[in-house]
Amino acid sequence: MTSTAMPTAEQHGLVAHTDGAFVPVQTRSERFRSVNVDDFAPVNGREHEWKLSPVAAFADLTGGELDGSRPTIETTDVAGVAISWIARTDARIGSAGIPEERASANAWSTFGESLLVSVTGEDEKVAVITRSGLGSAPRAAHTVIEAAPFSRALIVLRGIGDARLSENVEILVGEGASLTVVSLQEWSDDSVHLASQFARLSRDSFLKHIVVSLGGKVVRVNPSTHLAEQGADIEALGLYFADAGQHLEQQVFVHHDAPHTKSRVTYKGALQGSGARTVWIGDVLIGQKATGTDSYEQNRNLVLTDGTRADSVPNLEIETGDIAGAGHASATGRFDDEQLFYLMARGIREDEARRLVVRGFLTEIVQKIGSPELEARLNAAVEAELQGN
Amino acid sequence: MSVLEIKNLHVNVETDQGTREILRGVDLVINKGEIHAIMGPNGSGKSTLAYTIAGHPKYTVVQGEILLDGENVLEMTVDERARAGLFLAMQYPVEIPGVTVTNFLRTAKTAIDGQAPSVRTWVKDVRESMSNLKMDKAFAERNVNEGFSGGEKKRNEILQLELLKPNFAVLDETDSGLDVDALKVVSEGVNRAMASTGLGVLLITHYTRILRYIKPDFVHVFVAGRIAEQGGPELADRLEEEGYDRYNVAEAAAAE
Ligand SMILES: Nc1ncnc2c1ncn2[C@@H]1O[C@H](COP(=O)(O)OP(=O)(O)O)[C@@H](O)[C@H]1O
Ligand SMILES: [Mg+2]
Numbered sequence: 001m002t003s004t005a006m007p008t009a010e011q012h013g014l015v016a017h018t019d020g021a022f023v024p025v026q027t028r029s030e031r032f033r034s035v036n037v038d039d040f041a042p043v044n045g046r047e048h049e050w051k052l053s054p055v056a057a058f059a060d061l062t063g064g065e066l067d068g069s070r071p072t073i074e075t076t077d078v079a080g081v082a083i084s085w086i087a088r089t090d091a092r093i094g095s096a097g098i099p100e101e102r103a104s105a106n107a108w109s110t111f112g113e114s115l116l117v118s119v120t121g122e123d124e125k126v127a128v129i130t131r132s133g134l135g136s137a138p139r140a141a142h143t144v145i146e147a148a149p150f151s152r153a154l155i156v157l158r159g160i161g162d163a164r165l166s167e168n169v170e171i172l173v174g175e176g177a178s179l180t181v182v183s184l185q186e187w188s189d190d191s192v193h194l195a196s197q198f199a200r201l202s203r204d205s206f207l208k209h210i211v212v213s214l215g216g217k218v219v220r221v222n223p224s225t226h227l228a229e230q231g232a233d234i235e236a237l238g239l240y241f242a243d244a245g246q247h248l249e250q251q252v253f254v255h256h257d258a259p260h261t262k263s264r265v266t267y268k269g270a271l272q273g274s275g276a277r278t279v280w281i282g283d284v285l286i287g288q289k290a291t292g293t294d295s296y297e298q299n300r301n302l303v304l305t306d307g308t309r310a311d312s313v314p315n316l317e318i319e320t321g322d323i324a325g326a327g328h329a330s331a332t333g334r335f336d337d338e339q340l341f342y343l344m345a346r347g348i349r350e351d352e353a354r355r356l357v358v359r360g361f362l363t364e365i366v367q368k369i370g371s372p373e374l375e376a377r378l379n380a381a382v383e384a385e386l387q388g389n
Numbered sequence: 390m391s392v393l394e395i396k397n398l399h400v401n402v403e404t405d406q407g408t409r410e411i412l413r414g415v416d417l418v419i420n421k422g423e424i425h426a427i428m429g430p431n432g433s434g435k436s437t438l439a440y441t442i443a444g445h446p447k448y449t450v451v452q453g454e455i456l457l458d459g460e461n462v463l464e465m466t467v468d469e470r471a472r473a474g475l476f477l478a479m480q481y482p483v484e485i486p487g488v489t490v491t492n493f494l495r496t497a498k499t500a501i502d503g504q505a506p507s508v509r510t511w512v513k514d515v516r517e518s519m520s521n522l523k524m525d526k527a528f529a530e531r532n533v534n535e536g537f538s539g540g541e542k543k544r545n546e547i548l549q550l551e552l553l554k555p556n557f558a559v560l561d562e563t564d565s566g567l568d569v570d571a572l573k574v575v576s577e578g579v580n581r582a583m584a585s586t587g588l589g590v591l592l593i594t595h596y597t598r599i600l601r602y603i604k605p606d607f608v609h610v611f612v613a614g615r616i617a618e619q620g621g622p623e624l625a626d627r628l629e630e631e632g633y634d635r636y637n638v639a640e641a642a643a644a645e
Contacts, residue, residue: 072464340484345443346497346549347471356496360487360532 002088028253028285033098037109040102043358049101052279052311054247056216058192061166062103067138073171074130080121081153083129085113092116092144097172097198097224106198107140107166112279114142118178119153126371128156134163136190141167145181149174149202154371158184163191163216171199173207175229180208180370183223184379187216197223199231201261210369211267213240213248214381219281222251227290236265236297238280239378242308242387245271251281253334254297256290265297268365271308272385281313282328298329302361304354334343337338391421391458391474393557393589394443398453400434400441411437413614414453421556421590426592426600426625429611430633435593436480438611439561442591443477444470457557472501474556478563479544485533490545491515493533494552501553518551522579523574539566547578551585558582559591564599576602597629612636 034040043062045055055062073256077082086092093114098107117129131141151174159165173179187193193216193305199207201328213219225234240248252265280299314328335357343353359382366378402414411434419425423636429435441448442455444467451470455462457473485493494515499505519528522544535543543563550558560579576599582588584623592603600608600622603636609616612634617636618624 030493269591336483338483339466339485341443341445342479343493343497345471345477345479345555346469346493347468348496349468350498352496352500353468356488356493357485360485363487371643 003263019136028283028315029255029287031100033099033100034105035094035098035108037102037105038329039085040105043102046270047101047250049320052219052281053220053249054163055115057247058066058103058194060166061192062106064138066106066110066138066166068112068140071115071131071134071141073115074132075127075134076352078125078127079157080119080123080125080151081155082118082120084116084118085287086116086144087113090114090144091312092146092172093170096200097169097226098170099196101164101196103194104168107142107168110140111142114144115135117143117145117155119145119147119151119155122150122152124152124154126154126373128158130160131163131202132159132161134161134165136162136164137339138166139162141165142370143169144172144276144296145169145179145282146172147174147179147205149176150176152178154180154182156182156184156374158186159193160186160188163193166194167196169195169197171197171207171209173199173205175202175203176204177202178206179333180210182210182212182369182374183221185213185216185219185221187219189215189217191216192218193220195221197221199223199225199234201225201227201234203229204231206233208235208237208370210365211240211250212378214385216248217245218247220249220251221245222253224253224255225257225274226257227263228257230258230260232258233262234264236263237365237368238267238269239277239362240269240379241362241382242269242271242278243248243385243388245275247277247279249279251279251283252297253377254285254295256284256286256293256295258289260292261290262294263297266365267299267302268296268362269274269299269310270302270304270385271310272304274305274307276305276308278309281315283315284317284326284328285321286316286318286320286326288319291320293320293326294324296328300330300361301332302358303332303334304358326339355383359383367386391556391589393419393475394454395442396454397457398438398441398455399451400437401451402437402447403449407614410451411448411614412608413439415615417556417591418614419591421589422583422587424590424592424603424605425607425609426594426605427611428594428597428628429623430593433611434614435611436561437614439451439477439480439559439591442470442475443467450559454467454520468500471555476550476553476555476558478543478558478560480565481541481560482534482546484535486535487503488533490533491529491532494549496547497553498556510590514552517604518548522548522578524548540568540571543567544571544578547575551578551582554582555587556586556590557589557591559593560592562595564594564596572599573602579603597625600625610636615638
């Protein structure tokens with residue numbers, strides 16, 4: 001099901017598309033995978049995984065040669081979060097997942113070393129890893145985030161400045177660990193960033209995974225989560241704000257592959273300005289072994305101006321009869337003028353009233369991040385988007 | 390002395406079936422400190438009058454004037470009207486997801502006063518008004534009107550009336566859907582606001598029962614987009630006994 005908002009003045013509020021038929025992926029678990037770029041045919045834009053993306057804008061990343069050298073990263077010393085570089089041959093590489101499309105495979109084929117973020121210790125901690133100055137030449141990167149059993153941390157992987165980057169991120173969550181990973185895209189206006197993130201969750205572990213895409217010309221972050229062992233729990237959150245000419249995409253995949261696993265997927269986006277474009281695809285696969293699964297995914301888009309387009313495609317594939325619950329919702333709606341009227345009727349100026357409504361819409365995601373500092377930063381970033389910066 | 394004047398007001402609304410004339414020449418003068426009850430059957434145009442005063446974009450004024458102390462209200466934007474001292478308690482208050490009552494009240498107060506309220510007295514004022522309206526403290530952290538019951542929404546409107554201190558308030562069926570306890574609480578709120586700021590009130594209602602608690606100075610019977618009769622409080626008593634039948638509501642509507 002695709003809900004495409006080409007709003008008219010008559011549209012009010014959120015138009016729910018929840019009850020329509022959806023197209024099961026069926027083949028999602030059998031999708032072709034390889035770490036070798038040459039195993040994938042050159043991208044023409046008609047492939048199911050590329051058909052909603054502006055492939056011509058990043059042919060260099062799907063087909064060209066990439067610079068696989070170490071990028072500069074900035075981070076602060078945090079006890080229990082060790083940062084190092086590991087060789088391609090390290091056993092951890094490829095243990096969370098491997099590429100399903102060509103940009104991902106191209107990066108995999110060319111990265112030199114992988115960044116390793118290693119989390120230990122049961123106390124809460126926050127580490128921010130910033131990548132900046134990646135430049136405008138096409139690059140590849142690989143990152144492994146590994147949380148030891150019963151460890152806890154919030155890791156922010158942040159991108160600023162110029163980038164033409166294709167990368168893979170592997171997230172290994174050990175037994176009983178509780179990890180938050182925030183992928184924060186604040187790239188410069190001309191940047192292109194294609195990311196595949198693969199998470200593997202062990203028994204009774206919890207991952208809160210948050211994709212925040214604000215800056216960049218084309219930003220496509222596709223997180224896949226493998227709930228590989230019983231009791232694994234993923235909360236996948238996303239927040240995006242597309243301005244004129246921006247393409248922000250996320251293809252989310254959750255694979256329930258063990259008993260009593262749980263997933264909650266909530267992505268919210270705002271679109272503003274001519275040519276602002278967003279894509280959300282949410283695939284949930286509940287496999288045969290995943291009895292007692294509890295799953296819910298939703299995507300909501302708020303359209304602020306004419307000339308935008310939001311695609312929202314939930315897919316649910318269920319291979320077992322014995323589940324606790326599975327549902328999905330998708331809605332794309334025009335800014336609600338009745339909300340605006342209500343606020344203005346209390347003396348609040350139009351621009352401020354608009355900001356309140358949009359901030360209110362997105363705040364559900366921001367509030368769940370669990371770091372007051374980061375929440376404040378994100379609120380400020382959303383504010384800047386609303387000011388049209 | 391502040392005065393709100395409505396002169397020969399004609400208002401259209403665009404519907405799917407085309408333009409409809411709803412208000413057909415309304416005249417009304419409300420002085421500060423006065424309570425005017427507007428009573429009328431469903432569909433007679435009461436909410437249209439309320440929304441038009443507040444400036445809702447759906448309603449088009451085709452003739453007539455609204456003046457606040459001689460100033461042309463129709464030239465003002467919605468927010469300017471509120472800052473000029475007009476307030477509308479809505480029949481169906483709107484939900485604002487993700488915006489807490491606290492944040493909303495402070496933002497509105499700041500906008501109306503042109504400066505942020507002093508933290509200490511403001512927090513106290515909010516708490517006191519909420520307690521007067523028998524609203525649980527937890528409301529402050531809930532999102533505006535989200536998941537509120539009908540009665541809670543109406544209390545929230547009167548809370549704003551008390552805190553924003555307008556010169557004129559239009560209360561659009563604030564009594565509808567309230568049980569008798571809530572009706573008393575809400576009425577006391579309006580009476581408190583009158584006592585403290587001497588505001589003028591346009592009290593729109595379908596029923597007479599709120600008039601037991603809020604005593605009108607004038608009663609206007611609204612039928613088919615205009616005032617069909619006006620008088621003192623005794624007119625309300627008569628409506629209580631006789632209903633709207635003698636205004637030939639059906640005929641008046643058919644004559645549109
Ligand atoms: N926004 C609107 N769109 C279409 N018709 C409207 C709208 N507002 C009011 N009307 C129509 O105008 C008439 C008066 O409505 P309203 O002012 O709500 O009456 P009341 O508040 O007295 O019940 C009704 O017939 C109603 O259907
Ligand atoms: Mg009404």
